[in-house]
Amino acid sequence: MREKLFCILENDNDSLLSRCYNLIMLFAIVVSFIPLMSKHTNSFHLLVDYISTAIFCLDYLFRILTADFKLQKGKLSFLFYPFSLLAIVDLLSILPTFLYFNNSLRLLKIVRMGRVLRVFKVIRYSKNIQILTNVLQNQKESLLLVASLAVGYIFFTALLIFSVEPDTFETFFDAIYWATISLTTVGYGDIFATTMLGKIITMLSSIIGIAIVALPAGIITAGYMNEITKKG
Amino acid sequence: MREKLFCILENDNDSLLSRCYNLIMLFAIVVSFIPLMSKHTNSFHLLVDYISTAIFCLDYLFRILTADFKLQKGKLSFLFYPFSLLAIVDLLSILPTFLYFNNSLRLLKIVRMGRVLRVFKVIRYSKNIQILTNVLQNQKESLLLVASLAVGYIFFTALLIFSVEPDTFETFFDAIYWATISLTTVGYGDIFATTMLGKIITMLSSIIGIAIVALPAGIITAGYMNEITKKG
Amino acid sequence: MREKLFCILENDNDSLLSRCYNLIMLFAIVVSFIPLMSKHTNSFHLLVDYISTAIFCLDYLFRILTADFKLQKGKLSFLFYPFSLLAIVDLLSILPTFLYFNNSLRLLKIVRMGRVLRVFKVIRYSKNIQILTNVLQNQKESLLLVASLAVGYIFFTALLIFSVEPDTFETFFDAIYWATISLTTVGYGDIFATTMLGKIITMLSSIIGIAIVALPAGIITAGYMNEITKKG
Amino acid sequence: MREKLFCILENDNDSLLSRCYNLIMLFAIVVSFIPLMSKHTNSFHLLVDYISTAIFCLDYLFRILTADFKLQKGKLSFLFYPFSLLAIVDLLSILPTFLYFNNSLRLLKIVRMGRVLRVFKVIRYSKNIQILTNVLQNQKESLLLVASLAVGYIFFTALLIFSVEPDTFETFFDAIYWATISLTTVGYGDIFATTMLGKIITMLSSIIGIAIVALPAGIITAGYMNEITKKG
Numbered sequence: 001m002r003e004k005l006f007c008i009l010e011n012d013n014d015s016l017l018s019r020c021y022n023l024i025m026l027f028a029i030v031v032s033f034i035p036l037m038s039k040h041t042n043s044f045h046l047l048v049d050y051i052s053t054a055i056f057c058l059d060y061l062f063r064i065l066t067a068d069f070k071l072q073k074g075k076l077s078f079l080f081y082p083f084s085l086l087a088i089v090d091l092l093s094i095l096p097t098f099l100y101f102n103n104s105l106r107l108l109k110i111v112r113m114g115r116v117l118r119v120f121k122v123i124r125y126s127k128n129i130q131i132l133t134n135v136l137q138n139q140k141e142s143l144l145l146v147a148s149l150a151v152g153y154i155f156f157t158a159l160l161i162f163s164v165e166p167d168t169f170e171t172f173f174d175a176i177y178w179a180t181i182s183l184t185t186v187g188y189g190d191i192f193a194t195t196m197l198g199k200i201i202t203m204l205s206s207i208i209g210i211a212i213v214a215l216p217a218g219i220i221t222a223g224y225m226n227e228i229t230k231k232g
Numbered sequence: 233m234r235e236k237l238f239c240i241l242e243n244d245n246d247s248l249l250s251r252c253y254n255l256i257m258l259f260a261i262v263v264s265f266i267p268l269m270s271k272h273t274n275s276f277h278l279l280v281d282y283i284s285t286a287i288f289c290l291d292y293l294f295r296i297l298t299a300d301f302k303l304q305k306g307k308l309s310f311l312f313y314p315f316s317l318l319a320i321v322d323l324l325s326i327l328p329t330f331l332y333f334n335n336s337l338r339l340l341k342i343v344r345m346g347r348v349l350r351v352f353k354v355i356r357y358s359k360n361i362q363i364l365t366n367v368l369q370n371q372k373e374s375l376l377l378v379a380s381l382a383v384g385y386i387f388f389t390a391l392l393i394f395s396v397e398p399d400t401f402e403t404f405f406d407a408i409y410w411a412t413i414s415l416t417t418v419g420y421g422d423i424f425a426t427t428m429l430g431k432i433i434t435m436l437s438s439i440i441g442i443a444i445v446a447l448p449a450g451i452i453t454a455g456y457m458n459e460i461t462k463k464g
Numbered sequence: 465m466r467e468k469l470f471c472i473l474e475n476d477n478d479s480l481l482s483r484c485y486n487l488i489m490l491f492a493i494v495v496s497f498i499p500l501m502s503k504h505t506n507s508f509h510l511l512v513d514y515i516s517t518a519i520f521c522l523d524y525l526f527r528i529l530t531a532d533f534k535l536q537k538g539k540l541s542f543l544f545y546p547f548s549l550l551a552i553v554d555l556l557s558i559l560p561t562f563l564y565f566n567n568s569l570r571l572l573k574i575v576r577m578g579r580v581l582r583v584f585k586v587i588r589y590s591k592n593i594q595i596l597t598n599v600l601q602n603q604k605e606s607l608l609l610v611a612s613l614a615v616g617y618i619f620f621t622a623l624l625i626f627s628v629e630p631d632t633f634e635t636f637f638d639a640i641y642w643a644t645i646s647l648t649t650v651g652y653g654d655i656f657a658t659t660m661l662g663k664i665i666t667m668l669s670s671i672i673g674i675a676i677v678a679l680p681a682g683i684i685t686a687g688y689m690n691e692i693t694k695k696g
Numbered sequence: 697m698r699e700k701l702f703c704i705l706e707n708d709n710d711s712l713l714s715r716c717y718n719l720i721m722l723f724a725i726v727v728s729f730i731p732l733m734s735k736h737t738n739s740f741h742l743l744v745d746y747i748s749t750a751i752f753c754l755d756y757l758f759r760i761l762t763a764d765f766k767l768q769k770g771k772l773s774f775l776f777y778p779f780s781l782l783a784i785v786d787l788l789s790i791l792p793t794f795l796y797f798n799n800s801l802r803l804l805k806i807v808r809m810g811r812v813l814r815v816f817k818v819i820r821y822s823k824n825i826q827i828l829t830n831v832l833q834n835q836k837e838s839l840l841l842v843a844s845l846a847v848g849y850i851f852f853t854a855l856l857i858f859s860v861e862p863d864t865f866e867t868f869f870d871a872i873y874w875a876t877i878s879l880t881t882v883g884y885g886d887i888f889a890t891t892m893l894g895k896i897i898t899m900l901s902s903i904i905g906i907a908i909v910a911l912p913a914g915i916i917t918a919g920y921m922n923e924i925t926k927k928g
Binding site: 265268269270271342345360361363364367375379382405408409412413416417418419420421422445448449452453455456457460 | 605606609610620623624626627630636646649650651652653656660663666667670671673674675677678679681682683685686689690
Binding site: 497500501502503574577580592593595596599607611614637640641644645648649650651652653654677680681684685687688689692 | 914
C-alpha cells in the first residue's frame with residue numbers, strides 16, 4: 001500500500017494515476033498563488049488558501065509516510081526525512097496559513113515555487129529540458145566565474161562612483177544598485193551620475209558591461225553547440 | 233479559366249502575371265495602413281480605405297472561387313475554405329470597413345499584416361529566408377522552453393516584488409509589467425522598486441535576466457551554425 | 465610625376481611617404497571636427513576650419529589630376545571621376561566652409577567621416593579588419609533580412625500601439641519612435657504605454673524583441689566562426 | 697630565509713603557508729574597502745585603515761627585500777623593483793593613509809583593487825579562469841577593433857546629434873554621454889533627443905547599436921568554442 005503510494009508520488013512507473021496526482025499538485029500550487037496576487041484578502045482567497053494548504057498537508061503526510069522508500073535507511077528515514085531540503089520547503093509552504101497573523105509571512109508562501117520544480121522533475125523530462133539542464137550543468141563553473149567577475153566589477157564601479165559622486169549616492173547600497181542597473185543595461189533612470197567624472201565612469205562601465213554581458217552568451221552558446229553535436 | 237486564376241494566386245509556375253498580382257496585393261496592403269497612421273479620418277483616408285478593401289474583396293472572392301484547387305476536396309472545398317485560418321484573416325481584414333461605426337475596429341485592420349506573410353510566401357523565398365525559417369522551425373521547442381522559462385521567472389519575480397513592495401505596485405499586473413520591463417532590460421523607469429529589499433530583488437532579477445536573455449541567443453546561434461554547415 | 469602622386473594617394477607600394485600622407489589626412493580630418501564640437505565659433509575654430517579645408521582642397525585636386533590612373537579610362541576619366549561616390553563625398557566635405565552662411569550646413573561637414581573610411585582603406589588592413597569585413601560581407605543578406613524583419617516588426621507594433629493608445633502617442637512617428645526604443649531595449653522612459661492593453665503590447669514586444677536582437681548575434685557569431693576555421 | 701619568504705609571497709611550491717599568506721592579504725584588501733563604503737569616518741574605520749595599511753606596508757617591505765629573486769638582476773633589482781607596475785600599485789595603495797588630508801585621495805585607495813588581481817594570480821588558477829583568459833588573450837585584437845569601432849561610432853553619432861539638436865545638448869560631452877548610453881542600450885532617460893530629426897538619429901543609432909553589441913558576443917563565443925574544442 002505504502003509502496004504503491006510512493007510510486008504515485010515519485011512517478012516510478014510513469015502511470016496515469018501518478019501523472020494525474022502530479023498535475024493536481026501543479027494545479028494546487030498555481031491556484032494557491034491567486035491570493036498572493038491581490039493586496040486585500042477576501043473570503044474566496046481564504047477558501048483557496050485553506051483548500052490548497054490542505055492538499056499540501058496531505059502531500060507532506062504522504063511523503064513522510066513513504067520516507068523509508070525514498071531514503072532507503074529503514075526506520076531512521078522517518079527521522080531524517082523532515083530535515084531534507086525538499087521536506088523543509090514543503091513545511092515552509094504550509095506553515096504561513098497556520099500562522100497567519102501578519103503579512104510578512106506572505107513571502108514564505110512564495111517558497112511554494114520550489115514545489116513547481118519537483119513537479120517538473122517528476123513529469124518525465126522532454127529532450128529539450130534535458131539538453132538545457134546539461135548545458136547549464138556543464139558550464140556551471142564558467143557561468144559562476146563570469147557571475148563572480150560581474151559581481152566584482154559591480155563592486156569596483158560602485159566604490160569608484162561612491163568616491164567620485166558622494167552627493168548623488170546617499171549610501172553605498174545606492175552605488176551598488178546603480179552599478180548593477182547600469183551594467184545590466186536596464187537603466188531605469190531613477191539614479192544616475194550627474195558630474196562629468198561620474199558620467200565618464202558611467203560610459204566606461206556601460207561599454208565594459210557589454211563585454212561582460214557577452215561572456216555568458218558565449219559560454220551558453222558554446223555549451224549548447226557541444227551538447228547538440230554530442231547528441232547528433 | 234479558374235485553374236489559371238489559381239496559378240496566378242498561388243504563383244505555381246512563377247509567372248510574371250503572378251508576381252505582378254502579388255506585388256499589387258502587397259502595395260494594396262501597405263497603402264491600406266496609411267489611414268491607420270493618423271488619428272483623424274479625412275476624405276483621402278476614406279478613399280484609400282474603400283479602394284484597398286475593394287481589392288481585398290476581389291482577392292477574397294478569387295480565392296473562394298478556386299478553393300477546390302487549393303484544398304483538393306471537390307465541392308466540399310467551397311464549404312470548408314471560409315473556415316481555414318487564412319480565409320478568416322482575409323475576412324477579418326475586410327469587415328472593419330463595412331462595419332465602420334466605432335474606432336475599436338481599427339485593431340481588426342492590423343490583421344491585414346497577416347496578408348503580408350502570404351505575399352512573402354508566394355513570391356519565391358530567397359535562400360536566407362529559408363535558412364532563417366529552418367533555424368526557427370528546428371529550434372522551436374527549445375525557444376518555446378526558454379520563453380516559458382522566462383514567463384515563469386517573470387511571474388516569480390512579480391510575486392516576490394508584489395509581496396515586498398505593496399506600496400509601489402498597485403495591482404499585480406503592475407508587478408508583472410515591472411518584471412517584464414526589467415528582465416528584458418528595457419527599463420523605462422516609469423515604475424521601479426524603492427525599498428532596499430525591493431532593490432535587492434531588482435538587482436538579482438537583472439543579473440539572472442542576462443542569463444535568460446543569453447539562452448535564446450545561444451539556441452539561435454547554434455541552430456544557425458548547424459543549418460549553415462548542413463548546406464555548405 | 466602624376467603616377468608617383470597616384471601611388472602616394474593610393475598607397476600602392478606601401479611607401480613611407482604614402483603612409484605619412486594618409487596619416488596627415490587622418491589628422492586633418494580629426495582636427496577638422498574640433499569646430500563641430502562647440503556651439504560657438506571663435507577665431508581658432510575658423511583657423512582650423514580654413515587650414516583643414518585647404519588640405520582637403522589640395523587632396524581633391526590631386527585626386528582629380530590622377531583620375532586617369534584610378535579609373536583607367538583615358539581622358540574620359542577626368543569627366544567621370546567627379547561623379548564617383550568618393551569624389552562627391554570629398555566635394556561635400558569642402559563645400560560648407562565656402563558657403564558658411566548658416567548652421568544647417570554643419571551637418572554636411574560630418575560627411576567628412578566618410579573620408580576616414582578611405583584612409584583606413586589605404587593604410588594596409590590588419591588581419592582582424594579583414595576577417596570582420598568578410599563576416600559582414602558574407603552575412604550581408606542575412607543581416608539585411610533580419611534588419612527588415614526588425615523594421616517590419618517595429619512598424620507592426622507601432623500600428624498596434626497607435627490604435628490602442630491614441631492619447632499617449634500624438635503622431636504615428638511617436639509610435640514608431642516608441643517601438644524602436646522598446647525593441648532595442650534602450651527604454652529612455654520619455655514615452656511609454658499607460659493603459660493596460662498598451663502595457664500588454666509593451667510586454668509582448670519586449671520579449672519578442674529579445675529574440676529579434678538574438679538573431680543578428682547568432683548570424684554574426686556563425687559567420688565569424690566560419691571565417692576563423694577557414695583561415696586556421 | 698629571504699628565499700623562503702619569496703616562495704611564500706609567490707606561491708612557488710603551492711605550500712599551505714603561502715596560501716594562508718595570500719588569503720590573509722585578500723582578507724586585508726577586502727576589509728580595507730569598508731571605510732570607503734561610508735561617507736563619514738569613525739574611529740572603527742580609522743582602526744581598519746591603520747591595520748590594513750600596516751599589513752600592506754609589511755607586504756611591500758617583504759617584496760622589496762626579495763626583489764632580487766623576482767627580477768633576477770642581482771643588486772640592481774632593489775633599484776629597479778620600486779619602479780615596476782605592481783610596486784607602484786602597492787605604493788599608491790599605502791600612501792593615502794599617510795597623506796590623509798583631503799577626500800580626493802580616497803580614489804587612490806581603489807587602486808588596491810589591483811592587488812586583488814595579484815592574489816588571484818598567485819592562488820593557483822582554476823581551469824575555467826585559464827580558458828577565459830586565453831579567450832580574451834587570443835581575441836584581444838578583434839575585441840580592441842570592435843571597441844574602437846564602437847568608440848568611432850559613438851563619436852560620429854555625437855557629432856550628428858550635437859549639430860541637429862544644439863538645444864538639448866549643452867556641451868559636446870553631453871552628446872558623447874548620450875551616444876554612449878544609447879548605444880549600450882542603458883537609456884537612463886536623463887537626456888534624450890526631442891526633435892523629429894534627433895529622434896530619427898536615435899532610432900538609427902539604436903538599431904545599428906544592436907549590431908555593434910552583437911559583434912563582441914560573436915567574437916567571444918567563437919573564441920570560447922575554439923578554446924573548448926582545442927582542450928577537448
